[in-house]
Amino acid sequence: MKKAFAIAIAAATVTLGALTGAAQADQVKVGFAAEPYPPFTSPDASGNWVGWEVDFQKAICAEAKLDCVITPVAWDGIIPALTSKKIDMIIGSMSITEERLKTIDFSDKYYNTPTVVIGPKDQKFDATPEGLKGKVIGVQVSTIHQAYATKYFGPTASEIKEYQTQDEANNDLAAGRLDAVQADSVALDAFLKSEQGACCDVKGVVKDDPSILGLGVGVGLRKGETELKDKINAAIKAIRANGTYDTFSKKYFDFDIYGK
Numbered sequence: 001m002k003k004a005f006a007i008a009i010a011a012a013t014v015t016l017g018a019l020t021g022a023a024q025a026d027q028v029k030v031g032f033a034a035e036p037y038p039p040f041t042s043p044d045a046s047g048n049w050v051g052w053e054v055d056f057q058k059a060i061c062a063e064a065k066l067d068c069v070i071t072p073v074a075w076d077g078i079i080p081a082l083t084s085k086k087i088d089m090i091i092g093s094m095s096i097t098e099e100r101l102k103t104i105d106f107s108d109k110y111y112n113t114p115t116v117v118i119g120p121k122d123q124k125f126d127a128t129p130e131g132l133k134g135k136v137i138g139v140q141v142s143t144i145h146q147a148y149a150t151k152y153f154g155p156t157a158s159e160i161k162e163y164q165t166q167d168e169a170n171n172d173l174a175a176g177r178l179d180a181v182q183a184d185s186v187a188l189d190a191f192l193k194s195e196q197g198a199c200c201d202v203k204g205v206v207k208d209d210p211s212i213l214g215l216g217v218g219v220g221l222r223k224g225e226t227e228l229k230d231k232i233n234a235a236i237k238a239i240r241a242n243g244t245y246d247t248f249s250k251k252y253f254d255f256d257i258y259g260k
Helices: 003-009 052-064 076-081 144-153 166-174 186-192 226-241 243-247
Strands: 025-035 066-075 105-111 115-120 135-138 159-165 180-184 199-203 217-221
Touching: 025 052, 052 066, 052 226, 052 243, 066 076, 076 144, 076 217, 105 226, 115 144, 115 166, 115 186, 135 144, 135 166, 144 159, 144 180, 159 166, 166 180, 166 186, 180 186, 186 199, 217 226, 226 243
Parallel strands: 025 066, 135 159, 135 180
Antiparallel strands: 105 217, 115 180, 115 199
16 A cells, blocks of 8 residues: 555656547536545545545546546645646535535535544544543544544543544554544445455444534535536536446446435
8 A cells, every 4th residue: 555655756746638629628626635545535546546536527627528637745735835836626525514615615525524533443432522541542634523523532531642634543543543434435445345444343433513524525616716617517427327426436436425
């Protein structure tokens, strides 16, 4: 995994694939976190980015007739990269939140999944402030999970420990250096199904707070770029209607990731 990740970073910009009429299409740089986040994005053995969100990117770019170029960016700098025009949009499991809407705009949602807490199988607790009292909880920095855990679990937990990547938090949980991890249910499901994740299970779904957890995941866009936003929204609607969205989603999930 680490070797493949290094190869992927070395080849930091790769095209999403040949699109019909790409020479005439508008080119846009699609930013996402330069780290493994299966099943949404991860580098394969050749350093090519694969996963559900990569398939989603290809589908909407083809539908919108955009020449899209994948541009991995450090997660904690991805919004500044967008606002400074180093990238043109973010397709990286970024939730639509009130706080982010102060700085950037979003497309309509393209998926929505619950937030959960996981921990060692031999420990019994739930995903509440009372259940997590005195525990060390791992979260990825600059995420809705960091904000939520700090607000709801921070006053009772012994520590909210921040990590640059989700992999690092999961690794520390497996190694016994954390009592719990909070993150997206689908991303953590991939970890729990791995050999390393056999240590742990889901302790519960956190109580919803849309003001922090958001209203689903959307494509991040600069404010005022109405034409691009309209193209992306139309493309999301089209691939949902014509079956493309369901076709590639079934390769990864046995449920409807679009959610409510």
